Amino acid sequence: AGSGKFFVGGNWKCNGTKDSIAKLVSDLNSATLEADVDVVVSPPFVYIDQVKSSLTDRIDISGQNSWVGKGGAFTGEISVEQLKDLGCKWVILGHSERRHVIGEKDEFIGKKAAYALSEGLGVIACIGEKLEEREAGKTFDVCFAQLKAFADAVPSWENIVVAYEPVWAIGTGKVASPQQAQEVHVAVRGWLKKNVSEEVASKTRIIYGGSVNGGNSAELAKEEDIDGFLVGGASLKGPEFATIVNSVT
Numbered sequence: 164a165g166s167g168k169f170f171v172g173g174n175w176k177c178n179g180t181k182d183s184i185a186k187l188v189s190d191l192n193s194a195t196l197e198a199d200v201d202v203v204v205s206p207p208f209v210y211i212d213q214v215k216s217s218l219t220d221r222i223d224i225s226g227q228n229s230w231v232g233k234g235g236a237f238t239g240e241i242s243v244e245q246l247k248d249l250g251c252k253w254v255i256l257g258h259s260e261r262r263h264v265i266g267e268k269d270e271f272i273g274k275k276a277a278y279a280l281s282e283g284l285g286v287i288a289c290i291g292e293k294l295e296e297r298e299a300g301k302t303f304d305v306c307f308a309q310l311k312a313f314a315d316a317v318p319s320w321e322n323i324v325v326a327y328e329p330v331w332a333i334g335t336g337k338v339a340s341p342q343q344a345q346e347v348h349v350a351v352r353g354w355l356k357k358n359v360s361e362e363v364a365s366k367t368r369i370i371y372g373g374s375v376n377g378g379n380s381a382e383l384a385k386e387e388d389i390d391g392f393l394v395g396g397a398s399l400k401g402p403e404f405a406t407i408v409n410s411v412t
């Protein structure tokens with residue numbers, strides 16, 4: 164950890180029921196969280212209101228996706244305006260499941276980021292390579308192309324957190340080693356320095372996601388360029404998520 168305040172997000176993905184979420188919220192409300200960490204959870208859209216009205220204000224709320232422009236006749240979509248109306252401060256964009264399962268493309272994701280920022284939401288901008296891309300030595304090329312799509316679209320990086328999530332580590336139990344993650348985080352920072360600015364490179368938080376849990380987060384957090392985590396599965400367990408939040412030393 165090095166740049167700015169440590170940032171830990173819990174991406175609940177398409178999980179939960181009213182009852183399981185009430186339990187998770189109650190566990191989070193009673194957890195002790197280090198003061199110097201930004202903590203965000205991202206419930207499924209349909210439960211955001213329930214979470215907002217029951218969760219401690221200590222934890223901010225994020226959408227898991229948002230529409231590319233103003234709301235209207237877009238069946239099945241959720242607008243940035245609606246996320247704000249429910250009290251969200253953040254939105255996750257470019258998650259690998261949106262890219263590779265749903266088929267969202269770089270340019271579309273960049274436009275979404277620009278729109279969300281223009282409306283005042285913070286953006287958790289996800290990037291990451293697939294296993295075959297890593298094996299072909301294309302990790303940096305893939306990550307840089309995804310970063311460039313964000314950079315080409317957004318006017319400012321002030322409200323962006325970059326989440327590096329190697330696709331092969333997501334939901335697989337196969338976490339990147341601290342060295343593997345650190346190597347990409349350094350490269351991402353280098354790319355930002357070269358292509359955006361030195362200031363943005365040094366200030367932007369670059370968080371890691373992919374099978375982070377209560378047992379591996381402390382080692383990862385020791386790396387200079389790992390400024391937090393985006394947690395999937397382990398964020399569905401309140402006490403374990405709290406351990407991850409508190410893993411920065």
Ligand code: G3P
Binds near residue numbers: 174258334335372393
């Ligand atoms: O966005 C978080 C994520 O994709 C990582 O998921 O379950 O591997 O922690 P998981």
